[in-house]
Amino acid sequence: MLQKSNETQQDVLQQTLKMPWSLSQLLSCCSRQQGINRVRLITRDGHCNIEYGKMKYSTCFAYMHDIWSTCVQIRWYSLTFFYVASFIFSWFIFTLLWYWVGYSNGDLWWQNPSANHTACVLNLYDLTTAYLFSVETQLTIGFGYRVITPLCPSAITVFMAQILVGIVIACFWCGVLIAKISLPKKVAKAVSFSEKAVICFKQDTLSLQIRVANIRKSLLLGSQIYGKLIRTRVTPEGKTFIMEQVNIDFMVDAGKDNLFFVCPLTLYHVIDKTSPFFQMAVDTLQQQDFELVVFLDGTAESTSSSCQVRTSYLPQEIIWGYKFLPIVSRSKEGKYHIDFSNFDKVEPVPTAHCANCYHDLNGRHHFSNNGTDNAGFEVIEIDSQDNQLSSVNT
Structure with missing residues (x-):
């Protein structure tokens, strides 16, 4: 029976290879069937996963220069x-x-x-x-x-x-x-990002959120946060662009420049029509081939040295329909208490199935429960001629 199953899989693979598929369709099929085992460009601790080869000069000469x-x-x-x-x-x-x-x-x-x-x-x-x-x-x-x-x-x-x-x-x-x-990367080790990124609502708009914290009591002055979406894109003409970079803007409630980094912050990216996440949905996010790299630049208050903290998120590390648990509270002594045990914890919240349906021009806001479709969802259509309402169960 096992041999029969293997033969069936081989037949399906042969039929797939014989089909006149384009390169983009083939990549999409492989990503859906087998998942994407993407190699990180930036590791979670901020190191660059780059190997140089066939250089004009030897590596030893470059180091000694x-x-x-x-x-x-x-x-x-x-x-x-x-x-x-x-x-x-x-x-x-x-x-x-x-x-x-x-x-x-x-x-x-x-x-x-x-x-x-x-x-x-x-x-x-x-x-x-x-x-x-x-x-x-x-x-x-x-x-x-x-x-x-x-x-x-x-x-x-x-x-x-x-x-x-x-x-x-x-x-x-x-x-x-x-x-x-006194290397800046020693200072950067005191800054940590959340293990996961979440997609949920923020001020009546869909947003991608991450959490970052500085465990030192000294501040990071002039902090700026930004991101790069690194992806592989195939054009309709069949050209493949590897490591294409798209700017991702992150902000807090007060803006995106000169963050007041005195306590853990929840940074969010608004998913609008200009965002590369706009065409993604809860059921297609895990099939995407991209890497979200997040950068935090700042100056250490104690040493006045500039530093940059980096991390990255793969599609499997972005969860749809969840939000971070609150970690800041006020103690009885009148101090602000930060509970780092909830730093990476999330909870499910009702979230739109996709950004495209939420921003539908006809006003049909499709909400989902924890990233899945609601069984009782209704679409209300308005007839401008006779002002009659019709309800259609989906």
Whole structure:
């Protein structure tokens, strides 16, 4: 019986492939039958899922071209490795230079210097002592056992060069460490978005809503919220546009610019005729091929550093006919209490089946109960000639 079922599925697939379907119809059929397993462009934690290939220059060259940004963005274990390696490498380079200074003056032990010989660096007679003197010079330890003499200009030149190089290396890594600790993405981790987006009514209009919160007590100044709908579109001529971007405007009751981000906010996008969600419905939303990317830009009040928080929602993460539970209340002590246990919780509400039917020009507002059709829905038609009303059960 299982073999028969497999043969039936193969026959259906073969019949489907033999049909003269267009590319858009084939994509629509595949999305309905098997669902869309879309790969995110932006992960939920804000990272970009991008891989570069066949570049003109190698990836290593691109990273080394901007060494500062590379050092700031690499992981901590890589940073520690390069930090230690840079000092050891510089010590070893100057070890060879000090060894050359001693060799050129005949100070090394195997050169058998005379008893009244004056060395360029006292007590520097082999590679080990040259390495120790290099470390002492660059770190300004100054034990005093190995001392430079004023008789060799080459020794004075190497001494000054190593001091300058050591200062540059120390200042560079100090700056990298401070910049890495104060990265804006550390501030962005305190901002969280809701796991789901919902579609429900907001001020007598259908809207897509998300919730965002800043768990730090310090504010994000000049906050701005906006979105991009990234989708794959096939034109009637058969051209496929991958990663087409459409602007999505988000706002709160007071507007969309300079949000007062003192408590969790519910951001909403009005689904009107200009919205890409206008032609979608409760039964077609899950079949769409798009990714909604939401951006939040702001400036940290404590560090004055700009940051951007990103997240994305797939069609399976947008639920129709639900609204977020309230989380802000006033306590007995006169303070505003925020209940984060309800941050991601939603509840069903009566919502229109689709935005198109809600904005019908004839005024036929079709409401649904929790995203499903109402069994007792009636359409009322008005005859302008004889003013007779007729009720038609659907």
